[in-house]
Amino acid sequence: MFYFGKSILYYINSSQNSNIYWSGKNPYFDFSSPILNQPNKEEEKSNINTESKLSSYDLTLAPEIIKFYQRGTQLEQLSDWIFKQNTCLISVSGLYGTGKTTLVKRFVDLNLHKFAVVIWRRLKYPQSLNLLVSDLLNVCQQEPQSTLDKQLRQLFDILANQKCLIILDDLQNIFIPGKFAGQYKVEYQDYQNFFTMIREVKHQSHVIVISQQQSPEMECLDDELYPIKSLELSGLYDVDILQNRGLKNEDYWLQLIDLYAGSFIDLKSVSILINKNYDGQVADFLAENTLHITNQMQSRLQEIFNHLSTQEKEIVLHLSKFEIPVTRDYLKESLSLSVIDFNNGLQSLQQRYLVTKIKNNKILFLLSSVFREYVRNYCQN
Template identity: 25%
Template sequence: MGKTSLAVKLQEQIHGDFKYVIRRSLKNAPPLSELLGSLLKLLSKDENIDIPDNINIRIARLINYLSSHRYLLLLDDGEEILQPRELMGQYRQGFEDYEKLFRQVGERPHQSCLLLISREKPKIIESLEDNTQRVRSYQIQGLDDEAAKEIFKIKSFSGSESRLNELINLYQSNPFKLNIVARTIQELFGGSVTNFLDQATLDFNDISNLIDTQFQRLSDLEKEIMYGLASAGQPLLLTDLRQQINKKGITDAMKSLTGRGLIEKTEGEKHFTLQRIVMKYVNRKLSR
C-alpha cells in the first residue's frame, strides 16, 4: 500500500461528504491548460463546451464549479510537475501555471476540496499554510505497530515478536515497503522473518529501486549531504555538516531532504541521520 492506495482508501471513507469525486493523475505531466480543459468538460457535462484559452479564465470557471457543489478533486502523482535534480518544490519548465491553480483554490472561498498527493510539496503549499486556515499538508507516517504486524500475521509468517518488531522498525512501518518485504519473505524464506533478517540483503532490488527513484530527483548538494551522513556512520549536528561540506545552501538543502522524508532527526531533534535502509543504499553507492 503506497501513497496512491492510501488516497484511494481515504476517498472511499470520505466520499459521502461530497456530491462528486473526481480523480486525475499527473503521472504523464499534463499541461495545466489540458487538465483544466478536461475538468471543465466533465463538470459542464458538455463535450462541446467553448473553453477560452486563457488560463486565468479557466481557473476562474473551475472555482465557480467548486463553489456551486461540494466536489473532492484528487490530483495524484504531483511530483511529476516538479523539477528533478533541484531542491524540493520547484516547478518543471512549462508547469509554473500550476501555482496559479493551487493559489486560487487555496485562497478563494468555495465549498470543495482539492487533495494533492505527491512525494514532494510545491513551495506554494507551505506559503498557503502560513497565510490561510484553509490549506493543510500531511506527511504520511508509517503504520502503527499492530497494523504493521497484521500484514505478517494474516499470512502466517513465523518469527518471534522481537524479530517482527525489528523488521517493522527497519522499514519504518512503511506499508508499501512492508508488503514488498512480506512477499519476498514468503517466496524465498518460507515465511521465516528470522531467516530473512539473518540472511537477506535488506535493500534488495525492489526496495533499492524505490529509494533510487527518490535519490535520482535530488540536487547535487542534497546528494553530497546524503553521502556525508552515510560516511559519518553516526548522527551529525548541522554545524558538523557545515564543516564537512563548506558550501552555501546547506540549510535549504537539509529542509528539502527532510521534506522528502530521506533524513530524520535524533537525539533531542538536534542531530540528523539517514534511515537505516537509506543508509545501506547510499553506502553501496559510495563503495562502487
C-alpha cells in the same frame, strides 16, 4: 428509468425512495445521474448546493482498497479539516510506501455521498494545467472555453456553487529532477498559480494533493492566513501489515517492520524474498543482521537518488556514514558547500522526507535508514 454510459448501466426508480442498480467495473464513474446522490434531510444542512442537479464522480484512476490498516486518527484529521474547518487545500505527503494514496482513497470511500463532484487524477504522466482543467470541466458536464483563464473561471464557478473534491496523486512528478525539492518544471508552472488560487479564492470545495515531497505552496506558517493543511505520513508499525504474506515467526515481525521503517512497499518486496530464500522464516532472515535492499527497492531508490540536486547528493553521501543523528554543525564541517547551498540542500532533503529532524537537547538530523543503506552500498565513488 435507465441510463447507459461508460460501460455502466444505471436503474433509477423515480419514487421518493430511489433504488439504484449498476453493472460494470466502476460504479464511481457517473456523469449522467442527478438523482444518485439526492441528499437526505441531514445532508441538506451541509454546504452542498442542493438546487443544482450536477452530480459527477470519476474515480476510475483511483486504486481499489482491499485492506486498510490503523490510520483512524489520520482519517479523523482529514474529516475535521474538510467538514469542520472547511480547509480548501490539503497535502498528504511522505516517503514512498507510507500509505498516502490508500488513506485518501479510504476517506473518499467513506465520504463519497457528501460531495456533489469527486474527481481523482494521477500525475504519474502529468499533463499541462490547461488539459487538466479542460478534463475537470468535461467531467462536470461543462464545455471548456477557449483560454485557460476562461476555463479557470468556469471551474471556480463550479467550486463555489458545488461542494467538490479533487484529488491529484503523484504530484512530485511535476517537479524538476536534479534541483531542490518543489521546483516546478517549466511546462507545469501554471500549477503553482492554480494552487495559489485554490487557497486564496473563496469557494466551498477541496483539493487534496498527494506527493512524495512537500510543495512550496503548502509551507504557510500562519494557519489562520490561508485555509491550507499538511498531513505528513510516516511508516506504520503494526504487525497486521504482514498478515497473509506467508511469513513465519510472528514474534519477529515487529522487528522486521522496524528494520524497514514501516514502509508497505519495502516490506512487501522483502517478504517475497524471505519466502523464496528463507522459506518464510523471518527469524533466519533477521539473523543475517543485514538490511537487505531487494532488486525492486534498488530501482525505486536509484530513481530517488537521481532526482536529488548536486548539493543534496553531497549531503546524503556524507550523512550516510553516520548510524546516529548528528548536529547541523557537525554535518556541515566536513562538506565543501557554502552556507546557502548547505541550508537549502538540508531543507530540501527534509521536504523529500529522506532526512528527519530530531529535537532533543540539540537539533539533530538523521538519514532514512533504508535510503542510508542504499547510498552506502550503491552510490559511493
